[in-house]
Amino acid sequence: MYVCAGGEGRGGDSERSVWWPVGTNTRRQPANTSLYAENNGLPISALSIRILGLSPHLRSRWTWWPATAKRSPAEMRWFLALFTLELLRAPHSPHCVRAGVSNVVESAGIAARCDRRACNPRMGNLALGRRMLTQSVCGYNSTELFCAYSDVPLTPTVAFCPLLKCGKCNAAHPQQAHLASAMADSSFRHPGTWWQSAEGTRVEAVQLDLETEFLFTHLIVVFRSPRPAAMVLERSQDFGHTWTVLRYFASNCSKAFGLQEGVPGEDGAVCTAKYSAPFPCTRGEVIYRALPPWQSLDPFSEAGQKQLRITNLRLRLLERQECPCLAKDPKAQPQLMMHFAIYDFIVKGSCFCNGHAEHCVPASGYQPVRERSSHVVHGKCVCRHNTAGEHCERCAPLYNDQPWRAANGISGAPNECRKCKCNGHADSCHFSWEAFLKSGQRSGGLCDNCQHNTEGLHCENCKSGFYRDPQRPTSAPDSCKPCACHPVGSVPFHLSTDALCDPTNGNCICKPGVGGPHCDRCMVGYWGFQKYGCRPCDCAGDCDPFTGDCMSASDLDVYYRGEYHLGHNGTEPGQIFRTDELFSALHYSEKCECKEQVLSSPKLFCSMKYAYVLKVKILSAHDKGSHAEVEAKVKKVLSLNTKTKISRGNITLYPESWTAQGCTCPILNPGTEYLVAGYEDHRKGRLVVNMKSFVKPWRASLGRKVLQFLKMDCKW
Numbered sequence: 001m002y003v004c005a006g007g008e009g010r011g012g013d014s015e016r017s018v019w020w021p022v023g024t025n026t027r028r029q030p031a032n033t034s035l036y037a038e039n040n041g042l043p044i045s046a047l048s049i050r051i052l053g054l055s056p057h058l059r060s061r062w063t064w065w066p067a068t069a070k071r072s073p074a075e076m077r078w079f080l081a082l083f084t085l086e087l088l089r090a091p092h093s094p095h096c097v098r099a100g101v102s103n104v105v106e107s108a109g110i111a112a113r114c115d116r117r118a119c120n121p122r123m124g125n126l127a128l129g130r131r132m133l134t135q136s137v138c139g140y141n142s143t144e145l146f147c148a149y150s151d152v153p154l155t156p157t158v159a160f161c162p163l164l165k166c167g168k169c170n171a172a173h174p175q176q177a178h179l180a181s182a183m184a185d186s187s188f189r190h191p192g193t194w195w196q197s198a199e200g201t202r203v204e205a206v207q208l209d210l211e212t213e214f215l216f217t218h219l220i221v222v223f224r225s226p227r228p229a230a231m232v233l234e235r236s237q238d239f240g241h242t243w244t245v246l247r248y249f250a251s252n253c254s255k256a257f258g259l260q261e262g263v264p265g266e267d268g269a270v271c272t273a274k275y276s277a278p279f280p281c282t283r284g285e286v287i288y289r290a291l292p293p294w295q296s297l298d299p300f301s302e303a304g305q306k307q308l309r310i311t312n313l314r315l316r317l318l319e320r321q322e323c324p325c326l327a328k329d330p331k332a333q334p335q336l337m338m339h340f341a342i343y344d345f346i347v348k349g350s351c352f353c354n355g356h357a358e359h360c361v362p363a364s365g366y367q368p369v370r371e372r373s374s375h376v377v378h379g380k381c382v383c384r385h386n387t388a389g390e391h392c393e394r395c396a397p398l399y400n401d402q403p404w405r406a407a408n409g410i411s412g413a414p415n416e417c418r419k420c421k422c423n424g425h426a427d428s429c430h431f432s433w434e435a436f437l438k439s440g441q442r443s444g445g446l447c448d449n450c451q452h453n454t455e456g457l458h459c460e461n462c463k464s465g466f467y468r469d470p471q472r473p474t475s476a477p478d479s480c481k482p483c484a485c486h487p488v489g490s491v492p493f494h495l496s497t498d499a500l501c502d503p504t505n506g507n508c509i510c511k512p513g514v515g516g517p518h519c520d521r522c523m524v525g526y527w528g529f530q531k532y533g534c535r536p537c538d539c540a541g542d543c544d545p546f547t548g549d550c551m552s553a554s555d556l557d558v559y560y561r562g563e564y565h566l567g568h569n570g571t572e573p574g575q576i577f578r579t580d581e582l583f584s585a586l587h588y589s590e591k592c593e594c595k596e597q598v599l600s601s602p603k604l605f606c607s608m609k610y611a612y613v614l615k616v617k618i619l620s621a622h623d624k625g626s627h628a629e630v631e632a633k634v635k636k637v638l639s640l641n642t643k644t645k646i647s648r649g650n651i652t653l654y655p656e657s658w659t660a661q662g663c664t665c666p667i668l669n670p671g672t673e674y675l676v677a678g679y680e681d682h683r684k685g686r687l688v689v690n691m692k693s694f695v696k697p698w699r700a701s702l703g704r705k706v707l708q709f710l711k712m713d714c715k716w
Contacts, residue, residue, distance in 0.1 A: 113358050114356070114357070114358050114384040114385065114414070116414055116416075117407075117412045117413075117414050118300070118355040118356075118407035118408055118409055118412050118413065118414055118415075119355060119356070119357065119358045119384070119407070119414075120299075120350055120351075120353065120355060120357075120358070120409075121350050121351040121353060121357060121358055121359060121360045121377075121381070122350065122377070123217070123348060123349065123350045123377075124348070124349075124350070124375055124376075124377040125184070125346050125347060125348060125375070125377070126208065126210065126214055126216070126313075126347040126348070126349045126377050127183065127184035127208050127345055127346065127347045128184055128185075128186070128373055128375055128376055128377070129184070129368055129369060129373045129375075129376035129377075130184060130208065130209075130210070130369065130376075131180075131181070131209075131367070131369055132180040132181060132183050132184050132195070132206065132207070132208060132345065133180065133205075133206070133207040133208070133209065134180045134195065134197065134204060134205065134206055134207075135197075135201075135203075135204055135205050136197045136198040136201055136204065137171050137178065137179055137180060137195070137196070137197065137198065138169035138171070138178055138196040138197060138198050138199060138339060139168075139169035139170040139171045139172070139173075139176065139177065139178075140171050140198060142170070143168050143169065143170040143176070144168070144169045144170070144198070144199050145166060145167075145168060145169075145199075145336055146166065146167060146168075146169055146196065146199060146336050146337070146339060147164055147165065147166040147167075147332070147333060147336040147337050148164070148165060148166075148167075148224060148225065148282065148337065148341065149161065149162050149163070149164055149165070149281045149282050149323060149325060150162040150163050150164075150165055150282075151192075151224075151282055151283065161281075161323075161325035161328055161329065162281075162325075164325075164329060164331070164332055166333075166336065169196060178193075178194055178195055178196040178341070179195060180195045180206070181195075181369060182194050182195050183195045183206070183342050183343070183344060183345035184208075184345060184369075186373070186375075187222070187343070187344045187346070191343075193343070194224045194341050194342060194343045195341065195342050195345075196224070196225075196339055196340070196341040197339045197340040197341070198339065199335075199336070199338055199339050200335075200338050200339070201320075201338070201339055201340060202319075202320065203316070203317060203318055203319075204316075204317040204340045205314055205315070205316045205317065206314070206315045206317070206342065206345060207312065207313070207314040207315075208312065208313045208314075208345070208347055209239075209240065209311075209312050210310065210311050210312065210313075210379065211363050211364070211365035211366045211367075211379060212311070212352075212363040212364075212365065212379040212380070212390060212391075213237070213309050213310070213311055213352045213379070213391060214309070214310060214311075214349045214350065214351065214352050214377070214379060215299060215305075215308045215309060215310075215349050215350050215351075215352045216235065216290055216308055216309070216310040216313065216347065216348075216349040217289070217290050217291060217308065217348050217349055217350075218287065218288060218289045218290055218291075218348045219233065219286075219287065219288040219313070219315075219345075219346065219347055219348070220285060220286075220287055220344065220346040220348070221285065221286040221287075221315065221342060221344065221345055221346070222283060222284075222285050222342065222343040222344040222346075223282070223283070223284045223285075223286070223340075223341065223342055223343070224282055224283075224341035224342060224343050225281075225282070225320075225337070225339060225340050225341040225342075226278050226281050226282075226284065226320075226321055226322065226323045227275060227276055227277070227278075227284040227286060227321075228249070228276065228317045228318065228319055228320060228321065228340065229250065229251045229252075229256070229276055229318075229319040229320070229321040230248075230249065230250040230251070230256040230257070230276070230318040230319040231248075231249040231250070231275075231276070231286070231315060231316060231317055231318060232245055232247075232248055232249070232315075232316045232318065233245070233246045233247045233249070233288055233313075233314075233315050233316075234246060234313075234314045234315075234316065235310045235312065235313050235314070236310065236311055236312035236313075236314075237309055237310060237311055238311065239311045239312065240311070240312050243312075243314065244267070245267050245269040246269060246288065246290075247269055247270060247271075247272065247288050248265075248269055248270065248271035248272070249271070249272060249273075249274075249275050249276050249286065250271055250273060250276055251273055251276040251277065251278075251321070252273070253271035253272075253273060256271075256318070256319070257271055259271040261273055275287070276321075278321050278322070278323060278324050279323075279324065281323035281324075281325060283343070290307060290308050291307075291308075296410070298408060298409040298410045299355075299409045300354050300355040300406040300407050300408065300409045301406065301408075301409070304409070305352075308349075309352060310349070313347055315345075317340050320338065320339075320340065322334065322337070323337070349377065350377060351377060351378060351379055351380075351381055352379070352381075352391050353381035353383070353391055353392045354387070354391060354392050354393060354406040354407060355392075355406055355407025355408070355409055355414070355415075356381070356383050356384055356385045356387040356392035356406075356407055356414070357381035357382050357383050357384055357387075357392055358382075358384070359381075359382040360377070360378040360379060360380055360381050360382060361378050361380050361382060362378045362379070362380060363378065363379035363380040363390060364380070366378065366379065383396075385407070385414050385415070385416040385417060386399035386416055386417040386418070386419070387399075387404070387416075387417055395417035395431070396417060397427060397428035397429070398419060398420055398422065398426070398427060398428055398429055399417035399418060399419050399420065399429075400417065400420055400429045400430055400431040400444075400445045401417075401418040401419060401420045401421070401429070401431070401443050401444060401445035402417070402418045402431070402436070402443075402444060402445075403431055403433075403436070403444070404417060404431075418445075419445075420445030420446075420447055420458070421443065421445065421447075421458045422445075422447040422450070422458055422459045423454070423458060423459050423460055423474055423475050424475035424476075424477075425447070425450050425451050425452045425454040425459035425475070425477075426447040426448055426449060426450050426451060426459050427448075427449070427451075428447075428448045428449070429445040429446055429447045429448055430445070430446055430448060431444050431445060431446075432444050432445075432446050435457070446458075447459045451477075452477045452478070452479070452480060453466045453480040453482070454480055460474075461503070462479075462480035462503050463480065464497050464498055464499040465482060465483050465498070465499055465500065465501075466480040466481060466482055466483060466499075466503070467480070467481055467483055467501050467502060467503045467504065467505060467506035468480060468481075468503060468504055468505075469481050469506075470504075470505065470604060471600075481506060483499065483500045483501035483506060483508070484501070484506065484508070484517075484518045485500035485501045485508035485509075485518055485519055486508075486516075486518050486519045486520035487500065488529065488530065488531055489510055489511055489514040489516075489518075489519035489520050489521070489529065489533070490508045490509055490510055490511065490514070490518075490519035491509050491510075491511055492509075493509060505691070505692065507691055510533075511531075511532065511533030511534075512532075512533040512534070513526035513533045513534030513535060513536065514526075514529065514533050514534050521545070522534035522545040524542060525537050525542060525543075526545070527543050527544060527545045527546060527547065527548040528545075528546075528548060529545070529546075535548070537550070538550075539551070597666070597694055597695065597696055599694070599696070599702065599705060599706070602708075602709040602712070602713035602714070603713070605694070605706075605709050605713075605714070606709065606713050606714035606715070606716075608677070608692060608694070609641070609716055610639070610641070610677040610678060610679065610693075610694070610716075611640075611641050611642040611678065611679045611680040611687075612637075612639065612640055612641065612642055612646060612676075612677065612678060612680070612687060613637075613638040613639035613640075613675070613676075613677040613706060613710065614634055614635075614636065614637055614638065614646065614675070614676050614677075615634070615635040615636035615638065615673065615674075615675055615676075615698055615703065616632040616633060616634055616635060616651070616653075616673070616674055616676050617632060617633045617635055617671075617672070617673045617674075618630060618631075618632050618668045618669060618670045618671065618672055618673075618674065619631040619632055619633055619650070619670060620670050621668065621670060627654060628654070628655050629652050629653075629654060630652065630653040630654070630655060630668050630689070631650060631651075631652060632650070632651055632652075632653055632668075632676075633649065633650050633651075634646060634647065634648050634649060634650075634651055635648070635673065635698075636648075636703075638675075638703070638706060638707060638710060639677075639710050639714075639716070641716045642680045642687075643680075644680060644685055644687065646687075651687065652686075652687070653668070653676070653678070653687050653688075653689050654681070654686045654687065654688050654689065655668070655688075655689045655690070656688065656689070656690040656691070665691055666689065666691075666693060666695035667695075668689070668695065672697060673697065673698040674695055674696065674697055674698055675694070675695070675696050675697075675698050675702055675703060675706060676689065676693065676694075676695050677693060677694040677695075677706075678690070678693040678694075678695075679692070679693070
């Protein structure tokens with residue numbers, strides 16, 4: 001597996017890019033060259049490094065490290081820091097085998113890409129596929145003559161100068177044009193193309209404007225003309241509004257910039273004379289590294305972004321210098337060599353994604369050049385780790401339970417955004433520092449615009465006027481049902497709200513004299529359904545529920561046969577029941593709209609926390625005026641969670657009052673055996689049966705199932 005990187009050459013004073021094959025199974029490896037690199041937070045252990053030669057036509061442009069070369073720890077640290085971003089996907093050229101995160105970590109036996117770890121898109125040349133800007137170009141107005149030395153590497157040890165070749169430049173003719181775009185084309189597909197300034201130019205500027213923010217790691221400039229005697233490299237992080245000097249280059253730093261070589265100036269930038277010598281006269285390189293060899297830096301940290309992030313890059317060429325070979329060539333024409341010329345302007349970098357993406361797509365504002373390339377480094381991240389934004393700079397809408405953080409390029413921690421707890425009733429949430437601190441820094445996500453009739457910080461409650469259906473999951477869209485209580489005949493469940501029903505089960509609380517499951521009619525013995533309830537009949541027996549007129553026996557027969565409409569709207573047929581039938585419902589049990597109870601899940605049964613679970617036989621039911629009493633014989637005690645002692649024998653059950661519920665559910669018919677699970681009125685010491693009780697006719701299979709629930713699931 002091979003990767004491309006920048007390194008220090010052996011010959012002359014130039015630093016040259018080298019190609020490194022990386023793998024543990026190569027045959028000719030340097031002895032004891034086992035390294036540990038932090039590849040964007042991904043540990044790559046025991047990776048051996050050696051040098052691979054290239055084809056002859058490229059050897060003139062590259063210098064290689066021999067397998068036996070000795071390198072200092074500082075140099076090796078610089079390479080490893082560079083690999084933090086370099087070993088992530090893209091090669092320098094088609095000759096370099098693709099070396100992505102997946103390839104690297106597969107060789108180390110680790111899961112690939114962004115899965116539970118920091119990641120970064122592929123590295124590449126940011127100038128590739130984008131427009132380069134210069135102040136001039138040769139042959140812009142007419143054909144210009146120029147001369148330059150032949151394309152052979154030249155060092156001060158060479159005893160002779162190469163041949164001087166002359167040519168023509170005309171920007172209007174493709175075969176003679178040397179436009180700025182030639183600096184950004186592929187140096188492997190088009191090794192002989194270059195940009196050249198107008199003849200006689202004293203100062204120039206080469207500028208790359210990016211459509212969005214990128215991470216910039218290093219710059220490699222290959223000159224065709226002699227390297228300038230003075231240059232300044234600048235970058236902008238705000239699309240050209242302000243510029244910062246990254247490096248001064250000069251053969252004489254004191255004379256050119258008033259700086260001592262290697263000592264930072266007032267702006268923090270350093271001047272170096274390393275890349276300003278007149279030799280070689282062609283193919284001289286200028287290299288700038290954004291990551292110094294002695295510094296270990298997390299590229300996704302605030303300090304790393306401050307150092308690596310760019311929107312524009314500019315190289316100002318301030319002073320030409322002549323090739324020393326001119327003095328040895330009497331036929332040379334210096335006036336035809338007064339220009340700047342550059343073969344390659346390679347701006348190495350990657351899409352800026354805060355460690356949360358491995359792929360990028362074109363960002364808004366990207367304008368491709370005429371010559372398209374599949375190796376363009378695009379600027380809009382395809383975010384992972386539940387992040388969003390052009391640079392994955394925020395959490396996705398429903399993943400704000402913790403504050404957003406960039407991934408850690410040193411440790412490899414992905415710092416993924418965590419999903420908010422909205423119970424499936426919201427599409428987005430926002431982070432609250434107040435809630436986060438109150439929770440002990442565990443959860444700070446507050447849900448936005450709760451749906452499905454829910455409300456609350458986490459959409460955990462039903463809205464006022466709705467109740468939670470216990471038969472539906474909390475996350476179901478239809479888990480909150482509208483209250484069916486009549487607005488005239490019922491009172492709010494809580495005085496502080498206008499909710500008409502119990503939010504846990506939908507039960508209604510009727511006004512005085514009002515009955516029915518929905519509190520929509522007068523009880524027997526009452527009349528005049530209105531906002532204050534119903535009034536008692538002023539009769540020895542029953543009365544008309546609408547007029548209050550006393551009713552005869554013949555009138556009652558009509559009601560018993562269901563021919564009288566008792567609904568408040570006058571359309572619902574109903575029946576009137578005598579007082580002694582209100583609670584037992586022996587004869588007219590159909591007056592109660594009781595839902596058949598189902599023993600579904602142990603979780604639901606155990607959540608009711610019943611005070612008692614009994615097998616009983618109903619003996620009789622009696623109306624006591626203010627309440628009802630049901631006499632029963634205990635056949636078996638399945639569970640007892642009350643201070644009241646219950647043993648086999650007769651007990652009294654107390655159904656909730658008609659005036660409280662408007663119904664006698666659950667129905668207890670004398671002579672029938674039931675399984676009854678209910679509650680205790682601690683103040684009165686009574687065993688209560690109400691709408692929350694579980695009452696089913698007794699069956700042996702039912703008893704076995706309930707016993708299993710009590711033994712295995714219920715922790716009362």
